[in-house]
Amino acid sequence: MVTANGGINQQRVAVCNIVVVARLLNAALVIPKFMLSDVWTDASQFGDIYQEEHFMEYLSPDIRIVKELPKELQSLDLEEIGSVLTDIEVMKEAKPDFYMTHILPILLKNRVIHFVGFGNRLAFDPLPFELQRLRCRCNFHALNFVPRIQETAALLVRRLRGSGSYVAPLDLHLLGPKSSSLILDKKSDSPVQEEATSSSSSKYLALHLRFEIDMVAHSLCYFGGGETEQKELDSYRQKHFPSLSTLTKKKKFRSADVLRTEGLCPLTPEEAVLMLAALGFNRETRVFVAGANIYGGSKRLAVLTSLYPNLVTKEKLLTESELQPFKNFSSQLAALDFIACAAADAFAMTDSGSQLSSLVSGYRIYYGGGKMPTIRPNKRRLSDILLKNSTIEWNVFERRVRKAIRQTKHVFARPNGRSVYRYPRCKECMCHA
Known part of the structure; x- marks a missing residue:
């Protein structure tokens, strides 16, 4: 058991x-x-x-x-x-x-x-x-999701793809043949959804912005919120990570600045925006953000929505009645995010150590046939670019970010001791002989 x-x-x-x-x-x-x-x-x-x-x-x-x-x-x-x-x-x-x-x-x-x-x-x-x-x-x-999750996820993917909806090979594995057919069926869409998706591109970028309070508190990093932020995160650690809270009082940890330069802090929404813009994602890009409880709330997300007006979440694309069965069930809501991220034309993560990002990227490798790009930033390299330049020309910044991302985009065979869920390229997983 x-x-x-x-x-x-x-x-x-x-x-x-x-x-x-x-x-x-x-x-x-x-x-x-x-x-x-x-x-x-x-x-x-x-x-x-x-x-x-x-x-x-x-x-x-x-x-x-x-x-x-x-x-x-x-x-x-x-x-x-x-x-x-x-x-x-x-x-x-x-x-x-x-x-x-x-x-x-x-x-x-x-x-x-x-x-x-x-x-x-x-x-x-x-x-x-x-x-x-x-x-x-x-x-x-x-591990196939139950039909109720698959059907709602199919509606979500259809509305993300908009007028150019199609069934991709990965959809069949995520949703099954019955639910994946819903991606093409627009009869159940309300006028609100049709209006929101009719002019959109059939392609979308999924972004897992791992910036919830549990991640922020556990990182021991500082995000510019002053004494209010420090008190709030200390209180959260005491309640949810008591052993970490005790350690911080007994043992001297590396400073927040050192943690950031070593790439140990989660990327903020502001840093994520800079990364995506440098990679060439323009204002027309439809961006799906996985998760909803971003630390700092709508104020923190404002910087994303100002640059990417087509930014959406599952809460924005699904009606209240469609979401109602999943309310108060964070795991079932996370399953919808998993499917939307795995089915995306491009998937970007802000923390390569998160379980969702690891599982989604592995799923895209396993079923994607080498055609499902995943953006996995090296946070140490990015922090070096972001912190050590008080002023930098945009074209220089753009070139350095692209180089940093390019060096992490290759799909390698699974290194010894590493997760088969994240690195399925090994003979045990992908050899069908």
């Missing part, structure tokens, strides 16, 4: 990892459960987001998946018998030997193991070929 923590993207990684662990231990897997987090405040469970029957059937050649524990095990006090294991008891990036040595004996003795808060608790290397392949099959094939 597993109860995964975090948001939808962390949970997705946890599910893929637990599938591999179950195969490694030759154990049946109970349909994963998701933990209610005080950060994400979403009670969604696996079946609210992913198709359970498809998940069970697709992986049936590899592992046995059941919906609940056998009756004779349901009455056991798993904590009492030592079958509940938390992240504290399972090291990060644990290798297969750890599970065989420490976990298998508990399973054999008690017949059941429950991992609570399970996340990145399985190493990428060394891992046997078949287990790595199973990890990829789970991520890229077994």
